[in-house]
Amino acid sequence: MDMEQNIYLVGLMGCGKTTVGRQLARRLGRPFLDSDHEIEARTGVGIPTIFEIEGEAGFRRREVQVIGELVHEGPVVLATGGGAILAPENRQALRDNGWVVYLNVPPLQLWNRTRHDRNRPLLQVEDPLAKLESLYALRDPLYRETAHFIVNGGRLPPSAITQLLVKEYQKQCVL
Numbered sequence: 001m002d003m004e005q006n007i008y009l010v011g012l013m014g015c016g017k018t019t020v021g022r023q024l025a026r027r028l029g030r031p032f033l034d035s036d037h038e039i040e041a042r043t044g045v046g047i048p049t050i051f052e053i054e055g056e057a058g059f060r061r062r063e064v065q066v067i068g069e070l071v072h073e074g075p076v077v078l079a080t081g082g083g084a085i086l087a088p089e090n091r092q093a094l095r096d097n098g099w100v101v102y103l104n105v106p107p108l109q110l111w112n113r114t115r116h117d118r119n120r121p122l123l124q125v126e127d128p129l130a131k132l133e134s135l136y137a138l139r140d141p142l143y144r145e146t147a148h149f150i151v152n153g154g155r156l157p158p159s160a161i162t163q164l165l166v167k168e169y170q171k172q173c174v175l
Helices: 017-028 035-043 047-070 088-097 107-114 128-146 158-174
Strands: 006-010 032-034 077-079 098-104 149-152
Touching: 006 017, 006 088, 017 032, 017 077, 017 158, 032 035, 035 047, 035 077, 047 088, 088 098, 088 128, 098 128, 098 158, 107 128, 149 158
Parallel strands: 006 077, 006 098, 032 077, 098 149
Antiparallel strands: none
């Protein structure tokens, strides 16, 4: 791995990808990108509207296209949407084109972080905690399969996670 390697942050919604990604990009002097924000910028509407009009399948198609393009930008720090790893082509593109970090946070903590956020279409259900638990059960193995490095971020503040990632990234790039 070289110091120009892209860094991709994956994990469930609310795990801190955007917060950590911004801090990490600032520390490394790189642009920060967020695949969900890129989709919104390109479509001119928010993610909930895309889900409403096209359903999750339509949103996932857009996500594959955007990630397929963003992995060729660089060097950047990219936060992916929580479900980006569902598509095999996204897992492959991320793994082949950069250093993938999984920010692993337990579902109860994610629920505490996201429970008042109305901008998360998958959580607009009767029991959002149960939904997060089922998403975690489904996606955790895919995040682990895709990641080069896993951070158990449930107990660490974003600044500590950022510091850990800078050290680990530099260590892996020197090898």
